[in-house]
Amino acid sequence: MSRAEVTAGAAGASGADGVRAATAATAKETDTGHPAGPGSPPRPVRLAWTLGLLRSELSITFRRWRTLALLAVLAAVPVLVGIAVKIETGDGGSVGGGGPDGGGGPAFIAQVTNNGLFLVFTALAATLPFFLPMAIGVVAGDAIAGEASAGTLRYLLVAPAGRTRLLLVKYATALTFCLVATLVVAASALAVGALLFPLGEVTTISGTRISFSDGLLRALLIALVVAASLIGVSALGLFVSTMTSSGIAAMATTVGLLITVQILDQIPQLHAIHPYLFSHYWLSFADLMRDPVYWDDLVKNLGLQALYAGVFGSAAWARFGVKDIAS
Template identity: 50%
Template sequence: MPGKPSVSSAPDGPRAPGWRLLGSELAVLFRRRRTWAMLLALDAIPVLIALAVRLSSAVPAGRGPAFLDRISQNGLFVGVTAMLVAVPLFLPLTVGVVAGDTLAGEAGLGTLRYLLAAPAGRGRLLLVKYGGAVVFAAAAPLTVALVGAGIGAALFPVGPVTLLSGDTIGAADALGRLLLIAAYLAVSLVGLSAIGLFMSSLTDVPVGAMAATVVLAVIAQVADALPQLEWLHPWLFSHRWLDFADLLRQPVAWDTFAANALLQAGYVAVFGALAYAKFATKDVLS
């Protein structure tokens, strides 16, 4: 009818500034040399593994990281082995750097007050900063998987893969499983990202927040390795980081994936709430 505004001409409402803020945050994050330096450092892991296997003699079965002895028969295992190597330290290190810099980096540069001057609100800004950290947490294992698959295909034969259940799947399906493992690791790191966000809300010194986040990741893994703390293991955010064996079976058993997602969601809820409680009352104007 005449005079009635169409849906397309209606204002975007309060959601649009949030999406614009997230887009701006991601653009800034992935324009930084530090971000690309960390991704390139992660990419060096599968390249180093592939070259080491290619230039060496046969790897004895049971020696080195899991699946290392299968790389020479199928290059897709480079990606799986590289992710296994990256999980204990390198992935938490890079994610801790990004998450720890979210708020503390802006505060240290003096730009946080200008961000809050926009009509975004502290809650929305906190979500945007966490969203940027989560996107990086997904990009980090994904780049390891893709570079591993690429260098593996370049240096070794690629063909059907025998899963842990004994079933054989084609190379295309195996690549899908590789990406599924990357997704599992991305979910595994969202809890650490929330911890980093909270640490970042406590200080104006980004290096301190980064270091605290990475140290907590190391402490959690050390505690998970101590049998005396077995009662604590199921509650540690790092407890299920390496439990993606069910993704290499036929059919895929999703119980572990769901349990890991639930565990990480608990950490996101707790440390997200703590970060909001701290950031909502933080003096950024003085």
């Protein structure tokens, strides 16, 4: 298809359709400097085109009001937690701790008044079970289904991207959102913690003391682990997104599956399947606050996320490869 034909199609499309069509045509031409003819020989994978498509997807995703609203809600959680802790301890009271080993989120809350850096760990523990994965489910669930319902998916396939490359770009965008969303929570918590509480040496769960710089490094590692813990949810959402042409249905289904898995993980009678649920080891990031670090559950968590990414990523690729693109 020539650039003129694509441009003509874009001219007859509305809003996002035209933008998508123009983007596809531009990407196709800038790959080689001229439009590809029907008799052109096969070319190797064009890294520049792929990066251009990824840049376009990232720009579109992070400029949506829905995405900005999700990030704003995530940033507000540490603010609310910090203010609540400050109010509760303002009269000299204390915040209750968690389990005996101090590994859960509530145990971090007990340390917030002594060191604002613990607000980072508390906020991540508070958002990881629901808020963060829900936001990821919305973005990943809308990846393919949202394009189909808006009528822009066919324009994305005009350029010689191939369905596989487009799917990879969509997944890379979802993973980028995982990282950005987690860092937004961590940065917001660090800022609020520094404003409301003192900062200094950090007491680990094991009782040893480390410098503030080491604690800050561990906070960054914890944020990266939390982001990696959402890889499985992203792959699941992408697979659901290839199963329907309704963005709303895909997002609702992904969030519904997320809630179902969380419920199953809380039923003691189902303990046999708990180690295979993608959410089971989410809070293992607390082991990074031990001295020495406990790696067993962390490795199990990352391995489980990789397994879910492989299974549902492959399922999404198989489904999208035979999907009838009618819009």
